[in-house]
Amino acid sequence: MPCSIILRGYTRCEEIMGDKRVGLKINILELLLLLFVGLKLTGHITWSWWWVLAPMWIPIAIASMLVIIFFIAGGTLNEIKRRVERRAESAPRSKEDPHPSRRIDPVIIHRADDSPPDC
Numbered sequence: 592m593p594c595s596i597i598l599r600g601y602t603r604c605e606e607i608m609g610d611k612r613v614g615l616k617i618n619i620l621e622l623l624l625l626l627f628v629g630l631k632l633t634g635h636i637t638w639s640w641w642w643v644l645a646p647m648w649i650p651i652a653i654a655s656m657l658v659i660i661f662f663i664a665g666g667t668l669n670e671i672k673r674r675v676e677r678r679a680e681s682a683p684r685s686k687e688d689p690h691p692s693r694r695i696d697p698v699i700i701h702r703a704d705d706s707p708p709d710c
Contacts, residue, residue, distance in 0.1 A: 620647070624646040627644075628643060
């Protein structure tokens with residue numbers, strides 16, 4: 592017997608598991624599912640079985656949609672990253688200037704009494 596009662600008032604299971612209590616844990620969706628199935632089988636509700644079993648399939652459908660959205664978003668972000676990298680690789684670079692975006696264009700400054708250069 593795994594849970595036989597011993598003299599001190601504890602069960603052998605409680606001795607093995609420490610102070611943790613073993614109990615039935617049920618969440619609200621499982622409770623609703625049991626309630627809906629019971630009401631359907633006793634004839635108190637005339638819903639379709641799809642709606643009776645909704646507490647079971649709706650969370651699965653929501654989780655599936657979220658996974659699909661994350662895969663699509665992740666693939667889109669990776670594609671954008673690849674396009675940016677390809678664009679950076681295909682941009683023309685001169686050999687003497689490894690960073691063309693940091694290049695500063697020279698500005699010609701001349702005095703007021705000088706005539707502007709002919710272009």
